[in-house]
Amino acid sequence: MTRDGGSGGAAGVDPQQLWLNTGRSGKGRRPAFSREAITAAAVALADSEGIEAVTMRRVAAQVGAGVMSLYSYAPDKETLLELMVDHVSGELPATGAPTGDWRADVKAVAHLQRDLMLRHPWLPAALSTRRGLGPHTLAFLERALAALRPTGLDGAARLEAFAQLTAFVAGHVAHEIAQAAVARSPDRAAAEARYLAAVAADGHHPELAEVLSAPARPVSPEATFTRFLNRLIDGLGSD
Amino acid sequence: MTRDGGSGGAAGVDPQQLWLNTGRSGKGRRPAFSREAITAAAVALADSEGIEAVTMRRVAAQVGAGVMSLYSYAPDKETLLELMVDHVSGELPATGAPTGDWRADVKAVAHLQRDLMLRHPWLPAALSTRRGLGPHTLAFLERALAALRPTGLDGAARLEAFAQLTAFVAGHVAHEIAQAAVARSPDRAAAEARYLAAVAADGHHPELAEVLSAPARPVSPEATFTRFLNRLIDGLGSD
DNA sequence: TCTATTCTCGTACACTGTACGTAAATCGAG
DNA sequence: CTCGATTTACGTACAGTGTACGAGAATAGA
Known part of the structure; x- marks a missing residue:
C-alpha cells in the first residue's frame, strides 16, 4: 500500500x-x-x-x-x-493573440485575473501563501509573458512584472471583496460608519474627519481597478 | 456570567x-x-x-x-x-512630518509597511481577509492621508489610494516571502528549477523557455519593490 | 491460479475552537 | 463586617479537524 x-x-x-x-x-x-x-x-x-x-x-x-x-x-x-x-x-483563456497594443494586452490579462478572483473569492488569500506552478497557471503565464514582450523588458523583468501584476490584482480584489462584504450587510456598514464617525470626532484624526465629512459619492470598483491598473502599466514601459 | x-x-x-x-x-x-x-x-x-x-x-x-x-x-x-x-x-511610526516632497513621504509609508510585513510574515495573509480598523492602524492611516494631501486628490480618492498601496505592498511582500522560502532550501529550489526546465523543454512554453535560458542575474527584492512602487506613485498625481 | 500492485475506506488518535458551569475574587450597600 | 452583585479564572466536555494505520477488494501480468 x-x-x-x-x-x-x-x-x-x-x-x-x-x-x-x-x-x-x-x-x-x-x-x-x-x-x-x-x-x-x-x-x-x-x-x-x-x-x-x-x-x-x-x-x-x-x-x-x-x-x-x-x-x-x-x-x-x-x-x-x-x-x-x-x-x-484553467478558466483563464491561455490564448489571446497579441493585438499589437501591448498595454491593452496586459490590461486584458489583469482583467481576466480579476474576474477569476471575483468568481472564486477565496483565491486571493489562497494565492498569498502559495505559488501556483501547475499546468494551467503556467499556460496563462505563457500568455502574459507574450503580452509583455513588446515592452522591451528582459526575461527576468517580464517574470517579475507578471508576479507584480498578480500580486497587485490579488491585493486589490481581496480588498474589494472585503469592502463588498461589509456593504452587503447594512448593520455592519452602519456600525462601521458609526465607529469611524466616533473616531473622527475625537480630534486626533483630522485627516480622517475631513475624508468622512466629504459627501461620499459612489465609485464603481472596476473603475478604481482600471485606474490603478493603468497607472501600473504606464510605468512598465519606462524602465 | x-x-x-x-x-x-x-x-x-x-x-x-x-x-x-x-x-x-x-x-x-x-x-x-x-x-x-x-x-x-x-x-x-x-x-x-x-x-x-x-x-x-x-x-x-x-x-x-x-x-x-x-x-x-x-x-x-x-x-x-x-x-x-x-x-x-503599533510598530508603525504614526508621526512623520510631511517633508514637502509627497512622493518621498508616500514612499516612506510604503517602505514602513513592507518592513513591518517582513518582520511579521503572517501579516500579508492576515490582512487579505481582514480590514484593520484598530487604533494603531487608524493612526497610521492618518499619517498616510496627510502624506497624500499634496497630491490634490480628494478625500475618497486618498482613502482609495492608501488601500491600494497597502494591497500592493501586501501582495508584493507575500510573493517576496514565498520566493525567499523556496530560495532558502536548496533542494526545494533545485526541484523547482528542474521542474520548470522540464516544462520549458516540452515545446509548448516558448516564452518560459526563453526566460529560463537567459542568465539569471540576481536582483535584490528591495530594488524590485522600489521600482514598482515608484511606478505606482508616479501615477498618483495625474488624474 | 497466484502474486504484486493499486485503490478503498473504517477506525482511531491527537488536536482544534469553544460552550457550559463552578469557584474565586472584588466591589458597593446596608 | 456581611451580603449580594459582578467580574474573572479555568476544568471539563464535545463536536469537528487532518491524517496514520491496516485490513480488504479489485486488477494485471506471470
Whole structure:
C-alpha cells in the first residue's frame, strides 16, 4: 500500500512531482474517482460556502468517496488547495493573440485575473501563501509573458512584472471583496460608519474627519481597478 | 456570567465595539492578564513558529493562563487575530512630518509597511481577509492621508489610494516571502528549477523557455519593490 | 491460479475552537 | 463586617479537524 501518490502521483519531498507523473501504470485496482473530480468538488464547496467549508470529510461526501480515499489523489490537504488554485486557473483563456497594443494586452490579462478572483473569492488569500506552478497557471503565464514582450523588458523583468501584476490584482480584489462584504450587510456598514464617525470626532484624526465629512459619492470598483491598473502599466514601459 | 466582553469588552454583532469600551467598571474580580499581553504572546508565537502555531491553548500557555481565560479578553479566535493585526501596526511610526516632497513621504509609508510585513510574515495573509480598523492602524492611516494631501486628490480618492498601496505592498511582500522560502532550501529550489526546465523543454512554453535560458542575474527584492512602487506613485498625481 | 500492485475506506488518535458551569475574587450597600 | 452583585479564572466536555494505520477488494501480468 502506498500513501504517496494515487492515480496522479504526488511525492513528499518534491512538490513539483505533483504536476508530473499523471500516467497510470495499468496495474492494480482501477481508481473509482479522479483528481479532477475531487478538485472540482473542493472548488465548488469553496465557491458556495467559503474556503473554511473545504474539509476532507465534506469533499469526500461531495464526490461520494470515503474520507481516506482522497489521500490516494492528493497526499494532504495543502496539496489539494494547490490543486484547487491550478484548477480554477484553467478558466483563464491561455490564448489571446497579441493585438499589437501591448498595454491593452496586459490590461486584458489583469482583467481576466480579476474576474477569476471575483468568481472564486477565496483565491486571493489562497494565492498569498502559495505559488501556483501547475499546468494551467503556467499556460496563462505563457500568455502574459507574450503580452509583455513588446515592452522591451528582459526575461527576468517580464517574470517579475507578471508576479507584480498578480500580486497587485490579488491585493486589490481581496480588498474589494472585503469592502463588498461589509456593504452587503447594512448593520455592519452602519456600525462601521458609526465607529469611524466616533473616531473622527475625537480630534486626533483630522485627516480622517475631513475624508468622512466629504459627501461620499459612489465609485464603481472596476473603475478604481482600471485606474490603478493603468497607472501600473504606464510605468512598465519606462524602465 | 458574561461571555461577550472582558476587561476590554467585545460585542457580538458589532465588531467595532471591540476597539471602544476599554474601561473597567471597577467591580468584580481584578483581571489577572491583559489584552495587550495576550495579543503580544500570540504575535510572538506567530512570528517564531508561523501563524498556524497560534492556537488558543498555546497562547494561553505562553501567558500562563488557562485556555478559557482568553475568552474574557477576546470573544473568539478571529477577534484575537484582528487584535494581532492592530498590535503589530503599533510598530508603525504614526508621526512623520510631511517633508514637502509627497512622493518621498508616500514612499516612506510604503517602505514602513513592507518592513513591518517582513518582520511579521503572517501579516500579508492576515490582512487579505481582514480590514484593520484598530487604533494603531487608524493612526497610521492618518499619517498616510496627510502624506497624500499634496497630491490634490480628494478625500475618497486618498482613502482609495492608501488601500491600494497597502494591497500592493501586501501582495508584493507575500510573493517576496514565498520566493525567499523556496530560495532558502536548496533542494526545494533545485526541484523547482528542474521542474520548470522540464516544462520549458516540452515545446509548448516558448516564452518560459526563453526566460529560463537567459542568465539569471540576481536582483535584490528591495530594488524590485522600489521600482514598482515608484511606478505606482508616479501615477498618483495625474488624474 | 497466484502474486504484486493499486485503490478503498473504517477506525482511531491527537488536536482544534469553544460552550457550559463552578469557584474565586472584588466591589458597593446596608 | 456581611451580603449580594459582578467580574474573572479555568476544568471539563464535545463536536469537528487532518491524517496514520491496516485490513480488504479489485486488477494485471506471470
